Amino acid sequence: MQVLWAPWRMAYVADKAARGCIFCIALEGDRRERLLLGTTAASLVILNRFPYQNGHLMVAPRRHTASLTALPEAEHRDLAETLRRSIDTVAATFHPDGFNLGMNLGAAAGAGVVDHLHWHIVPRWAAPRATRRPRRPPEAAGARGSCGLVAAAPPARRRARRAHAGRNGVLQRRETAALARLGESCGSGCSGTSEERGARPAAREHRTRARKEGRPTPRGVERADGVRGHRSSAARGSAAREQRTGPRDFWLFLLERGAYNRRTTRGMGAVVQGSETARTLGELKASGYRVVPVREEMRRNLLARLGRKERILPGIIGYDDTVIPDIENAVLAGHHMVFLGERGQAKSRIIRGLTSLLDPAVPAVEGCPINDSPFDPICRTCRRRLTLEGDTLPIAWIGPDDRYGEKLATPDVSMADLIGEIDPVKVAEGRYLADEETIHYGLVPRTNRGLFAINELPDLTEKVQVGLFNLMEEKDVQIKGYKIRLPLDIIIVASANPEDYTSRGRIITPLKDRFDVQIRTHYPHTLDDEITIMEQETPVLDRGVREVRVPFFIKEIVAQITFEARGSNEINQASGVSVRVTINNYESLLSNAEKRAVRTTEREIVPRITDLPSVLASTAGKIELEYVGEDKKDGDLIDRLINRAILKVWDKYLKVEALKKVTDHFEAGWGVEVSDEMPSHEYLEGIRHIPGLREGVGLLGAFETPALMATATEFVLEGLHLHQKLNKDRSGGRYAYRA
Numbered sequence: 001m002q003v004l005w006a007p008w009r010m011a012y013v014a015d016k017a018a019r020g021c022i023f024c025i026a027l028e029g030d031r032r033e034r035l036l037l038g039t040t041a042a043s044l045v046i047l048n049r050f051p052y053q054n055g056h057l058m059v060a061p062r063r064h065t066a067s068l069t070a071l072p073e074a075e076h077r078d079l080a081e082t083l084r085r086s087i088d089t090v091a092a093t094f095h096p097d098g099f100n101l102g103m104n105l106g107a108a109a110g111a112g113v114v115d116h117l118h119w120h121i122v123p124r125w126a127a128p129r130a131t132r133r134p135r136r137p138p139e140a141a142g143a144r145g146s147c148g149l150v151a152a153a154p155p156a157r158r159r160a161r162r163a164h165a166g167r168n169g170v171l172q173r174r175e176t177a178a179l180a181r182l183g184e185s186c187g188s189g190c191s192g193t194s195e196e197r198g199a200r201p202a203a204r205e206h207r208t209r210a211r212k213e214g215r216p217t218p219r220g221v222e223r224a225d226g227v228r229g230h231r232s233s234a235a236r237g238s239a240a241r242e243q244r245t246g247p248r249d250f251w252l253f254l255l256e257r258g259a260y261n262r263r264t265t266r267g268m269g270a271v272v273q274g275s276e277t278a279r280t281l282g283e284l285k286a287s288g289y290r291v292v293p294v295r296e297e298m299r300r301n302l303l304a305r306l307g308r309k310e311r312i313l314p315g316i317i318g319y320d321d322t323v324i325p326d327i328e329n330a331v332l333a334g335h336h337m338v339f340l341g342e343r344g345q346a347k348s349r350i351i352r353g354l355t356s357l358l359d360p361a362v363p364a365v366e367g368c369p370i371n372d373s374p375f376d377p378i379c380r381t382c383r384r385r386l387t388l389e390g391d392t393l394p395i396a397w398i399g400p401d402d403r404y405g406e407k408l409a410t411p412d413v414s415m416a417d418l419i420g421e422i423d424p425v426k427v428a429e430g431r432y433l434a435d436e437e438t439i440h441y442g443l444v445p446r447t448n449r450g451l452f453a454i455n456e457l458p459d460l461t462e463k464v465q466v467g468l469f470n471l472m473e474e475k476d477v478q479i480k481g482y483k484i485r486l487p488l489d490i491i492i493v494a495s496a497n498p499e500d501y502t503s504r505g506r507i508i509t510p511l512k513d514r515f516d517v518q519i520r521t522h523y524p525h526t527l528d529d530e531i532t533i534m535e536q537e538t539p540v541l542d543r544g545v546r547e548v549r550v551p552f553f554i555k556e557i558v559a560q561i562t563f564e565a566r567g568s569n570e571i572n573q574a575s576g577v578s579v580r581v582t583i584n585n586y587e588s589l590l591s592n593a594e595k596r597a598v599r600t601t602e603r604e605i606v607p608r609i610t611d612l613p614s615v616l617a618s619t620a621g622k623i624e625l626e627y628v629g630e631d632k633k634d635g636d637l638i639d640r641l642i643n644r645a646i647l648k649v650w651d652k653y654l655k656v657e658a659l660k661k662v663t664d665h666f667e668a669g670w671g672v673e674v675s676d677e678m679p680s681h682e683y684l685e686g687i688r689h690i691p692g693l694r695e696g697v698g699l700l701g702a703f704e705t706p707a708l709m710a711t712a713t714e715f716v717l718e719g720l721h722l723h724q725k726l727n728k729d730r731s732g733g734r735y736a737y738r739a
């Protein structure tokens, strides 16, 4: 077993005296603020604000009492049942390998809150072998945390803790965070320290394992923090680490990352809101729950987010001042939206991200294919059941996944796919039209009370466009000549290429009018944003013992190649140059560098200028040339884009005049050979023979390893070549720079 060490709890230990009873306070005021997950007749479930682990819950009776034996029989039973259900929920949500359950009665037993009894539920994960922490030193044994469940701070940490706490009695936030980082939990439950988790490969192995087991991974947390493009990845990392130590993790996973599936949402639904324990219409009515239209629900959730100064759409970079304000306005107004933009501008991702504005769970008639509200069902079966069953009508709590649908439009998409199909034989048998037995509902009705996304809207046939329009406008549709009333509660979000959307005849005018707002997306305005997206979206691969190190100028060149392509009049700009070009080029470059590292048995994977031709394959298929010529042409074009990109980045950091010493040495007869297969140490020869070169490389910053020196050398020389100060000859896979 791992021993839990949760240093962020020190803040709690230090200032708890100043507070009243946390359980009683939790019953008043803002649930979310108080971390209250739910209440039953006699009990409450609350998140631990200073958790030992992700998912650390506490279950307490509503009654403020310290005595377990004095609790009335009914309240005992309620407490036990709530405890059981909470364990089920955490198990379904986080898939822990085990639990610690604990109740500390009295200060001597380690109770933090002495006079209001409560259960702790602490999910636990088995440590992977490589990350198991060493045996505890004997002098640390027996040390206790504040509430008895935590034990054993190693002596060094205890000293640090004492030093911090001793200064003013209360830990500063920064210090708490620093301490927390010492014992940083990896987010999927491993609470070994960074040192003990050892080298990166071990952490990666754990991450892979966590992913395999469907647990939230630390990477997920890092992306959930919603940082902006202008912050460095280092800042992002540390922000994520700080956040990872707080109870907000739990909410981030469940509510914002969408890292839940239908099952966990349903399970969680039992705890998130008190009313969500309702299983029948009668119970729902008793809880006071009110069903609201989806626009109202999204509006309410957006206003709450804005009030908390939280970002919507975390992970979407570069739209803070342009696209996001428009989206917010559209959501507040309850508008149907159409996103216009060229390929690879995160349109689908934005649309999917809007589901984070849906409630984690809403009640629907159990078994209804179109998510009918139990108060006011529209399908015939549900209406009949409501009449027959009344308050005993069973309800199910459905999550955002059940209320989101998307379809890539093609000319093959039919009315049956999107809206529905009727069986004329059954109609002829005299069944009712609005009967599940005669209608097979399509994708749009199945996402009733939610969001439906249609990508590439202009590719829908006119007939289907008319059907869609009727559904949005008239609330009834014609299927095979039968008029069917379908008053759906749905927000339609579409995306389209701007040229297709505006070209005459592609979209029927009434449908175009039905979209209340057009939101224009765009490519990143700055190289920094492009690079941030590139780094965020490039998958972290298992590269064994080898470490990837990419110099800033290589990243800038990759992004600049895409920028050059977007500005080129030889490329069809109406279809655009996707951000995916940048991402895939970066991946190609890393792969080429990795192959070299394997062949030369070097420990570092560092892309070079000579790796750049590898982006040809990942660029060619994603750009459309304006003029179709001989097939050699797109290769030539990409070569030119690469050269222009190198030159632009080079000119930002270097000057030909500053490298006069280098060019002088070349003129004295020296030459340097480079290749994407050459071991890095061979570059050091060249640097030794041409002293000005070392200084030239120094202008770019400190490049301390042979692999980094090699790539910087190539960059300096290639720039001089592109400025026509050096010649470059090719022989086989090798290039020689000479005066």
Ligand SMILES: [Zn+2]
Binding pocket: 021, 022, 023, 024, 025, 063, 064, 065, 115, 116
């Ligand atoms: Zn109390």
Ligand SMILES: [Zn+2]
Binding pocket: 365, 368, 369, 370, 371, 372, 377, 378, 379, 380, 381, 382, 383
């Ligand atoms: Zn129904």
